[in-house]
Amino acid sequence: MRTLDADITTLSGVGDALAAKLERLGIQRVMDLLFHLPLRYQDRTRVVPIASLRAGQEAVIEGEVTAADIVQGRRRSLLVRLRDGSGVVSLRFFHFAMAQVQQFTRGTRVRLFGEARTGSTGIEMYHPEYQLLDSVHDAPAPDDALTPIYPTTEGLTQPRLRALVKQALSMLDDTPEALPxxxxxxxxxxxxxxxxxxxxRTLHRPPPNVTQDDLLTGAHPAQRRLIIEELLAHQLSLRQVRLDIQQDQAPALADGHTLQARFLAQLPFSLTSAQQRVLAEIGRDIERTTPMLRLVQGDVGSGKTVVAAMAALQAAANGCQAAIMAPTEILAEQHFRSFSQWFEPLGIKVAWLSGKLKGKARLDSKAKIESGEAQVIVGTHALFQPDVTFHRLGLAIIDEQHRFGVHQRLSLREKGEVAGITPHQLIMTATPIPRTLAMSAYADLDVSVIDELPPGRTPIATVAVSDSRRHEVIQRIERACEAGRQAYWVCTLIEESDALACQAAEATRDMLKEALPAFEIGLVHGRMKATEKADVMAAFKAGDIDLLVATTVIEVGVDVPNASLMIIENAERLGLAQLHQLRGRVGRGQIDSYCVLLYHPPLSDTSRERLGVMRDTNDGFRIAEKDLEIRGPGEVLGTRQTGLMSLRIADLGRDRALLDQVHALADTVMAQAPETAPALIERWLGNDRNRYGQV
Structure with a gap:
């Protein structure tokens, strides 16, 4: 007997060739067809009067042919005139045979389906599907349900897909227990x-009285049922990851207050109350033997690095190592310099490891990590390569989490398990994550928010300027540099190419040198050696460079309080989160700071909206919510966050209002029916159900 779990080839008419096409759509079992839902629907359930047709409307009409002519225009076409009791419409065929011309004899009755559009003769339908009728009495009854239009692939037609879904629905009727x-x-x-x-059944064959707007917007109760179940499965999978990790043993990092007090005493500033609150939350977590899983969000300049340093000191004071992983060489280098400067006076050894560290230097660094001589280790993803062994990793800190995949975050467990312990995990991001996404993508983490900027930070005034006024922008830089301030000029490209980005940055540097000969102009881009970038950045920070031309490598981690002017070229090409990060490189001191968004007109509606948001607010969380609204969750989080990319029915941007309900449902399932959780995860995540916990 055929079952819903059976291979798709068990369906009538599915051979190897068709199965291969279906596999491209993620359809391997009969069950998969049931969850392959329509993108939209056509209403073929009623015949409408011709006079009611409006441009853009899809409809079934029926009438009598009054004329059929081959017309010569820019393109030769067959033009058929059709009349019912209410009006007249033209049918136009650009591809036709003479046999088709002969079908449309005067007086022939035709029923057809197509999209109405405005043409040279008024309302027209191009290449409609049609059926010739013997008489008005022989017309078949209209369809009894809306016609589904499915996501498809090359070589797979809608009628074929509908026929396969019909078989699957029939099997569901015969064996309802197969889908519990x-x-x-x-x-x-x-x-x-x-x-x-x-x-x-409703979604594959909606009855005629269903409002299509509800179906298209995910508001219909049938869609809501599946959306909630899918979000519930993802929520449960992340909670399961959390439970699995928290079964492990972590080191209790209970001491460290003396070392932290010495560190704070050498800082030229005091911690904000928000930093103190978040540190207390971290401190409570890492004093336990249950692994900490905490996300710290803080807007640009809120002081996350100091919070990370305090946590690292607590690990070192307890005889454990702390690893700080950053997504780029330049940010990792910045962290390494900061931590070395802070920790060496305290007797804490800081090591460095990145993909660009080669030969003896790399071997020496790895040896210090393995022996435990290095108590705090800073680096890029190279820290977690197989050939790197930690002595006793007690705390893993990941900066700018959205740049890494879920796999990389969870692979840290393996590094700790070398010594039989699971490290505490502290995830940091300066890209504020909308509550919607924090509840979904990071459901396995506790969340802390540093929602206060240090005193003395000035709001950044932002303007959008057409690149036709470039000369005015250059004059503005000249005035700022003459006043002893420094500036950034960031170059962006449509194509993500290091080579092209470097060429653009070099050309811009040359142009600005010619326009501003009195000032020192530096250059930083992704193809420079780490030491070269570090030297340029050090010179800029020291004030030896007036204007720094850079690619977006300076998006995070650069702190130059004297820099008060940021120019972002082709700003319309960047997302809100990246624009906000770049803008955050200025406004780090007590002087008035400005950001100029240089754009190339004409602007699309989306670009105009983005630049408007940047002008209106400096609040990273408001910007993040708007970014989610404009771009959707996939782009906001980054494609590496694979846990969200596989949502089949739900849409976090559209369905965020349901998340509180999903959380409450997940709480109840875990408390009252935990045995259903594995089956829910299996249904919606399938073979990917362990992806969060596997490397």
């Missing part, structure tokens, strides 16, 4: 959820 209801009845009633069988 995984949300208990009491919870379905409490959360007003439709049963899953009714939901699937």
């Amino acid at each position: 209801e995984l949300v208990p009845a009491a919870l379905r009633q409490r959360f007003s959820l439709m049963d899953i069988h009714t939901a699937l």
